[in-house]
Amino acid sequence: MTTNVKSMRWHIGIFGRTNVGKSTFINWLTNQSISIVSEHPGTTTDPVEKTIELLPLGSVVLYDTAGYNDETVLGNKRLEKTSQILDRIDVAMVLVNGSQYGKPEEDWILQLQKKQIPFLVVFNQIDRYKPDQELLKEIEEKHYSSIQLSSISSDDFIRNALKEKLMHLLPDRDWIEKPLLEGLVRPGELIVLVIPIDKSAPKGRIILPQQQVIREVIDLGGLSLTITPDQIPMLDVYLSRKPSLLITDSQAFETVFRLTAKDLPLTSFSILFARQRGGFDLLLQGARQIRRLKENDKVLIMEACSHHPTTDDIGRVKLPRWLNQFLQRKVQTDIVAGHTIPPNLEEYQLVIHCGSCMLNRREVINRISRIHEKGIPVTNYGLAIAEMNGHLERAIEPLQRSMVTV
Numbered sequence: 001m002t003t004n005v006k007s008m009r010w011h012i013g014i015f016g017r018t019n020v021g022k023s024t025f026i027n028w029l030t031n032q033s034i035s036i037v038s039e040h041p042g043t044t045t046d047p048v049e050k051t052i053e054l055l056p057l058g059s060v061v062l063y064d065t066a067g068y069n070d071e072t073v074l075g076n077k078r079l080e081k082t083s084q085i086l087d088r089i090d091v092a093m094v095l096v097n098g099s100q101y102g103k104p105e106e107d108w109i110l111q112l113q114k115k116q117i118p119f120l121v122v123f124n125q126i127d128r129y130k131p132d133q134e135l136l137k138e139i140e141e142k143h144y145s146s147i148q149l150s151s152i153s154s155d156d157f158i159r160n161a162l163k164e165k166l167m168h169l170l171p172d173r174d175w176i177e178k179p180l181l182e183g184l185v186r187p188g189e190l191i192v193l194v195i196p197i198d199k200s201a202p203k204g205r206i207i208l209p210q211q212q213v214i215r216e217v218i219d220l221g222g223l224s225l226t227i228t229p230d231q232i233p234m235l236d237v238y239l240s241r242k243p244s245l246l247i248t249d250s251q252a253f254e255t256v257f258r259l260t261a262k263d264l265p266l267t268s269f270s271i272l273f274a275r276q277r278g279g280f281d282l283l284l285q286g287a288r289q290i291r292r293l294k295e296n297d298k299v300l301i302m303e304a305c306s307h308h309p310t311t312d313d314i315g316r317v318k319l320p321r322w323l324n325q326f327l328q329r330k331v332q333t334d335i336v337a338g339h340t341i342p343p344n345l346e347e348y349q350l351v352i353h354c355g356s357c358m359l360n361r362r363e364v365i366n367r368i369s370r371i372h373e374k375g376i377p378v379t380n381y382g383l384a385i386a387e388m389n390g391h392l393e394r395a396i397e398p399l400q401r402s403m404v405t406v
């Protein structure tokens, strides 16, 4: 599987006080001019995100951030933005100048530890400020991984040593490259993919989750056949053997359930993503809660990125309509888009999350856990749509049979 997919890259956060040299460090590490550098504290305000190839780590997303000690008027807002990055990153680097290591660093490290994010303490600017021996001993006794460097040196040896240390801190690569079709496809099997080409389909291409599935079928030695929902009856005409699995876009569930034999194993792209990204059991429990919603209960629809809404938009139009049809009573729906989790979650009796195709595993798991910790059932588009079509159990059966832990 290629790492050209954003969700399959390591996400690395760079933190530290203002003026510690975070932006200089990112430019040094990448040998590129990514962030603006200046001698004035508070130069970086919003997080700067940059995707680059950083061998041997592969493709990574680096985040330069505002200083966590920023005490200006906008400091709190900047800190909030910096803190949001913690939900996305797989590893952190905490920059320190010389012996300027104190409560701000310890507080930040505590947050990283709470979120189980591995981290590296980087003593920067050692050409100007040397960390004292006592501090180095303290860091060692705490078993923190650390390195000393100067972001103005051109020493490749130290750059490579730093990348080595990051490699040791990161989980196994399988963690982000978990296959979508694990346990579901054997060599020679035929997999049918159902992709509606309607108004909401992008012109001239198929979307990322579908591309990923096709690529995995090829990697697993299977055969893939891509059709539109109205072509399903033609399968009987052309095929002498039943396909091993049918994977559909969730929006075509109703047609697919109607037109296929009950013993044809099927699931959806978004259910596969839900299994791959984590939190599957919680999302499944959430789907089973939909039928318990009462008149006027509130449902929050969460989309992880904003897009231009279409006339029959799934989050804004179709889901609210399907919910009311399924429940035969009126529930209220609100929609939010973007990385931020709204602070008023407690107002809702259910959250329905999008397929999260643009998020990495860590962010998906963090988002689901944050909602679940508030005692609010959470599900996703694919599982919710299968439930509202009355076929949830059929749509998850191939995954349960594959016995792959989720």
Ligand SMILES: Nc1nc2c(ncn2[C@@H]2O[C@H](COP(=O)(O)OP(=O)(O)OP(=O)(O)O)[C@@H](O)[C@H]2O)c(=O)[nH]1
Pocket: 016, 017, 018, 019, 020, 021, 022, 023, 024, 025, 036, 037, 038, 039, 040, 041, 042, 043, 044, 045, 065, 066, 067, 124, 125, 126, 127, 128, 149, 150, 151, 152, 153
């Ligand atoms: N001598 C020396 N100067 C450095 C080093 N790293 C950064 N600097 C200088 O320190 C100053 C601050 O660097 P920045 O990279 O802008 O610091 P920052 O942490 O991004 O600062 P904010 O964005 O304001 O939080 C600049 O003048 C840099 O040239 C280093 O390793 N050695």
Ligand code: SF4
Pocket: 303, 304, 305, 306, 354, 355, 356, 357, 358, 359
């Ligand atoms: S499924 Fe979610 S993350 Fe993917 S494009 Fe839609 S809104 Fe964005």
Ligand SMILES: [Mg+2]
Pocket: 022, 023, 024, 035, 036, 037, 043, 044, 064, 065
């Ligand atoms: Mg900066």
